Amino acid sequence: MTEPLDPPSAVRAASDLAAGPLRSVPADLLTAPTPCRDHDVRALVDHLAWAALLSQRAATRTPLEHDWSRLTPAPFLDGVPVDEWAAAVPAELDTAADAWADPAAWEGETLMGTTPMPAGVVGPLLLAEFAVHGWDLARAVDAPYDVPPALGEAVLAAVAPLAAMGRDGGWYGPEVPVPADAPAFDRALGLTGRDPGWRC
Template structure:
């Protein structure tokens, strides 16, 4: 989890105020809405690592704006808490919840969160003109996880329609294609 989060922690502080309204490769979100998404769901993802059910706020994600004030410090702290909650092997064992009553295998939830961190870091980076990088071992892991959850992710509306990417493309590009991102996206 920490290896997936490290590039995000660097990019958070590179977002300039004028970039909050910039589009991202995730069609549903500009930078502000993507930051809001990460802040909104962060406590639930953190709770999942501690085997605690932490429901999202009562207001919907669209109704609640968490990007006021020093959002960069708040998001940095939230990402660090998520990483810490998933740091030990107990977090990955057994089952857990992602904010709701349904129990899921903890390893599945952890894999989904690692994928979420990688993809949304890439989204933010592309929006502001940065280039995050992860090690090959982590990207191979994320690729395996998104392949396992692709159909479910599309049914849930979490992944978009798959974007065709050559099998010989870099692993990150193949991950992005599976979850519905165009690896060649630019502003």
């Protein structure tokens, strides 16, 4: 039986895992497709950048005001050449994991951008963002991505309660059937509308 990860360790594991493919993004693949609908590699890197920043702010109860209809990169990428964006994101993921290492980050209510939400919901939601979008990127650039079983269980536990709402809200695609005895991370991918066997 897989020993479960405590929440701060799960965030750390997800951020470390997602950092791997970010260090493997060549400039000639920035426009390559990914398993994440409507996102090429460049857009996915920027999405992970915003997720890292959103996670940092949520852990520290700091609002993040942004007009999400505007296609502007995360502030720490301002002035950075696009082909260097991916290399700049792992440090921000690391900062997010450090912020969630504080037990107080998991208590009470926090902010998802500017929306109040329970910290115990936001933390898992954002670690799932890191792990799932890291997988998207790894598939797109053909980078290794080995999800430890305990992290897979944490991602599945985060995704499962929100999957129906995610599909209704357009964050997730239609559920992809995955065998019930498949690894937990594969089942989480299926719930988010991803085919675990996707290849570019």
